[in-house]
Amino acid sequence: MGSIETKQGEANGRQGEKSAPPIGIACARLKSAGLRVTRPRLAILSALVRLREPASIGQIHAGLGSSRCDLVTVYRCLAAFEAIGLVRRALSAGGSSLFAMDEGNGRRFHVLCRRTQRLVEIDPALSGELGRAVDLVEKALRDRGYTELGHVVEFFGVAPPGPSWAPVNR
Numbered sequence: 001m002g003s004i005e006t007k008q009g010e011a012n013g014r015q016g017e018k019s020a021p022p023i024g025i026a027c028a029r030l031k032s033a034g035l036r037v038t039r040p041r042l043a044i045l046s047a048l049v050r051l052r053e054p055a056s057i058g059q060i061h062a063g064l065g066s067s068r069c070d071l072v073t074v075y076r077c078l079a080a081f082e083a084i085g086l087v088r089r090a091l092s093a094g095g096s097s098l099f100a101m102d103e104g105n106g107r108r109f110h111v112l113c114r115r116t117q118r119l120v121e122i123d124p125a126l127s128g129e130l131g132r133a134v135d136l137v138e139k140a141l142r143d144r145g146y147t148e149l150g151h152v153v154e155f156f157g158v159a160p161p162g163p164s165w166a167p168v169n170r
Contacts, residue, residue: 022049022101026086033084040069044077045101054090054098054110054119090119091154111155118159 026045027037035041047063048055055063061074078099081087090098090110098119109122109130122130130153138149 026101029084029086033086035080035084040073041077043069044074044081048087048099048101054088054100056092056096056098060099091152092117109153109155111157111159113159114156115158120159122155 023042023045027042030037030041043064044060047060047065051059051063057071057074057078060078061071064074078087082089082099085102087099088102088108090100090112092098092112108124109127110119111122112119121127134151134153138151141149
């Protein structure tokens with residue numbers, strides 16, 4: 001995503017997870033990280049899966065339906081999910097955070113259209129090149145003694161008329 005990316009999110013992809021339902025995968029990842037599978041966490045994960053694209057905390061909270069939990073719980077759960085690489089964060093043009101499930105399929109970067117607010121995934125080849133460049137910078141920083149590294153990569157622009165790559169629609 002034109003997003004905050006961490007090595008942690010990339011490392012959490014698991015062999016054989018792609019055929020399992022997203023909620024089952026998420027529950028397994030919660031357990032393996034030592035977190036309990038609770039009703040609020042399940043409701044938030046279900047809302048993320050239903051939304052199918054990066055969403056704000058408000059959108060996620062509104063998408064909880066009858067499985068309501070308070071807004072503070074949504075914030076706390078998303079922070080925990082992000083810490084274990086279960087969700088990724090992107091920033092909107094206004095600077096608010098958007099969250100999406102990390103399905104363990106490698107880093108993805110996006111560009112946000114300033115006019116339409118549409119988030120579009122950058123093609124995999126370019127994302128791969130960008131990911132390799134980020135890896136080189138992180139390695140150099142680690143070699144200099146930095147730890148607990150993270151980074152933010154954001155792209156914003158006005159999209160040209162017509163199709164431009166694929167809209168985010170996991």
